[in-house]
Amino acid sequence: xxxxxxxxxxxxxxxxxxxxxxxxxxxxxxxxxxxxxxxxxxxxxxxxxxxxxxxxxxxxxxxxxxxxxxxxxxxxxxxxxxxxxxxxxxxxxxxxxxxxxxxxxxxxxxxxxxxxxxxxxxxxxxxxxxxxxxxxxxxxxxxxxxxxxxxxxxxxxxxxxxxxxxxxxxxxxxxxxxxxxxxxxxxxxxxxxxxxxxxxxxxxxxxxxxxxxxxxxxxxxxxxxxxxxxxxxxxxxxxxxxxxx
Amino acid sequence: xxxxxxxxxxxxxxxxxxxxxxxxxxxxxxxxxxxxxxxxxxxxxxxxxxxxxxxxxxxxxxxxxxxxxxxxxxxxxxxxxxxxxxxxxxxxxxxxxxxxxxxxxxxxxxxxxxxxxxxxxxxxxxxxxxxxxxxxxxxxxxxxxxxxxxxxxxxxxxxxxxxxxxxxxxxxxxxxxxxxxxxxxxxxxxxxxxxxxxxxxxxxxxxxxxxxxxxxxxxxxxxxxxxxxxxxxxxxxxxxxxxxxxxxxxxxxxxxxxxxxxxxxxxxxxxxxxxxxxxxxxxxxxxxxxxxxxxxxxxxxxxxxxxxxxxxxxxxxxxxxxxxxxxxxxxxxxxxxxxxxxxxxxxxxxxxxxxxxxxxxxxxxxxxxxxxxxxxxxxxxxxxxxxxxxxxxxxx
Numbered sequence: 001x002x003x004x005x006x007x008x009x010x011x012x013x014x015x016x017x018x019x020x021x022x023x024x025x026x027x028x029x030x031x032x033x034x035x036x037x038x039x040x041x042x043x044x045x046x047x048x049x050x051x052x053x054x055x056x057x058x059x060x061x062x063x064x065x066x067x068x069x070x071x072x073x074x075x076x077x078x079x080x081x082x083x084x085x086x087x088x089x090x091x092x093x094x095x096x097x098x099x100x101x102x103x104x105x106x107x108x109x110x111x112x113x114x115x116x117x118x119x120x121x122x123x124x125x126x127x128x129x130x131x132x133x134x135x136x137x138x139x140x141x142x143x144x145x146x147x148x149x150x151x152x153x154x155x156x157x158x159x160x161x162x163x164x165x166x167x168x169x170x171x172x173x174x175x176x177x178x179x180x181x182x183x184x185x186x187x188x189x190x191x192x193x194x195x196x197x198x199x200x201x202x203x204x205x206x207x208x209x210x211x212x213x214x215x216x217x218x219x220x221x222x223x224x225x226x227x228x229x230x231x232x233x234x235x236x237x238x239x240x241x242x243x244x245x
Numbered sequence: 246x247x248x249x250x251x252x253x254x255x256x257x258x259x260x261x262x263x264x265x266x267x268x269x270x271x272x273x274x275x276x277x278x279x280x281x282x283x284x285x286x287x288x289x290x291x292x293x294x295x296x297x298x299x300x301x302x303x304x305x306x307x308x309x310x311x312x313x314x315x316x317x318x319x320x321x322x323x324x325x326x327x328x329x330x331x332x333x334x335x336x337x338x339x340x341x342x343x344x345x346x347x348x349x350x351x352x353x354x355x356x357x358x359x360x361x362x363x364x365x366x367x368x369x370x371x372x373x374x375x376x377x378x379x380x381x382x383x384x385x386x387x388x389x390x391x392x393x394x395x396x397x398x399x400x401x402x403x404x405x406x407x408x409x410x411x412x413x414x415x416x417x418x419x420x421x422x423x424x425x426x427x428x429x430x431x432x433x434x435x436x437x438x439x440x441x442x443x444x445x446x447x448x449x450x451x452x453x454x455x456x457x458x459x460x461x462x463x464x465x466x467x468x469x470x471x472x473x474x475x476x477x478x479x480x481x482x483x484x485x486x487x488x489x490x491x492x493x494x495x496x497x498x499x500x501x502x503x504x505x506x507x508x509x510x511x512x513x514x515x516x517x518x519x520x521x522x523x524x525x526x527x528x529x530x531x532x533x534x535x536x537x538x539x540x541x542x543x544x545x546x547x548x549x550x551x552x553x554x555x556x557x558x559x560x561x562x563x564x565x566x567x568x569x570x571x572x573x574x575x576x577x578x579x580x581x582x583x584x585x586x587x588x589x590x591x592x593x594x595x596x597x598x599x600x601x602x603x604x605x606x607x608x609x610x611x612x613x614x615x616x617x618x619x620x621x622x623x624x625x626x627x628x629x630x631x632x633x634x635x636x637x638x639x640x641x
Contacts, residue, residue: 128250128253162252163257165258166258212265213265213267216271219269220271
């Protein structure tokens, strides 16, 4: 049962390059039965007939029970369905807002895709506002579409936000680290002082703290902890916390 | 490609921060970012890094006839290019307003201030003068392109060496750098631009704005000055009303900054001169810092070695044997030998030509000259010391 899993398990945690191939040779089992194994190929892995090919450079990761993906690093965002992103409204065109999400095309966001919006009751969105939304359509052939409600019709944290605070851009790898369920970076940052944080999967982060100085500190800390090991990061945060109080 | 739009919350935050005298990267109001000047291997090539803004300048020269109105002066030509590499907002081959402004300011700063002695660039009055061409390329745009461009231009001009010339009557001999050392240009003074950005209707100002600060500014004041406290040019854009004492205050700040920057340029030039004299390594490759991410320790990565031997022996066994060995060389004449005969011309010769070949080969004797090549394009002739050479031309 483990031929496929065994092939992958050897390489978990190793650096793979585009073009590396996982090919599976199925041994003839004695009683003629073929056991089916199901594997989910995440980002960076692509099935090519009988083989699985690596198409991005990075480290192979595994999540139980059967998900494998390549953890790669890049700064340019490509819209993908279901991801929540921070967008900037650029124009109002008819019934639709055009939102810049950092991809090759601007996404469209309908007037009615907000909680409690009807044709008479239009949402209060101006050009230049920040919106937090999810992609319903995002593929390479069509213009991406955003919505600010979930499937039940509730906002669930999405919509227009950010009256104050600062928006800045980081790499996609750092954003995924921040959004991980037990993120160490966020925990370390919380200890310094309280602040509000909105993280979009397109690399954009919005921060708001009590004073301008604190907001700037959080911004600079997040931008620099991109390439640091956890130890360096903790010493840096401790220094900042000590200098602050 | 379009540039990312500036959101309202960013604009509000930046203006609020400026009111509280705070900048995004923690600088003070009058602080410049880190300036780094590096020179290339050629004379006259310079890269200036002002924080993340990078600008490259190259100076070159050429002998041309002078302008009719000024027969005894050399010509200076300035060009500033905004490459799309610098920012997604720059489109190729389009003269945007920014590029026109920067070009005009660069010309005013360097040409009208007469910092270069153009009379010394004259070789023969009315006929030949040196044309000095200054090309500035913007490699990365993070604000304050004008300052970086002016620093790069004046550093490159100070670094540049033109070829030495001698004149004898009407003849001009230009010596290459190997024959005679090239001569530096004669520069009277170094004008440097300092930019001030104004916010909230002129009540707050910042020196050396970065790109985000530039987007929310109301107006810009550019003062070009040299270290002798002479103002070479002033330009105010954006339509804000400036008070007299504001302008005077800015010029005082500019004089302090210009003297610091001039010292930096001179130090960089001195370093480069010293290294070249001692014969050390110079150029851009040496000035790039080796950022140490590649020397982080990693665990040894295991390489698949299990069946290397088997695959290697498989390959060796299954390959075909090599083709027939190369024939040994045939001595044709004194100092000439031939290995093999070459492939027959497969382009489909006419029958007439083939007939011509045959009588030729019959006539040749070992002592006489042999023409080896059948090629239509060239004549291959082997000269023997004793015999006279016999050329057969088969040119068609």
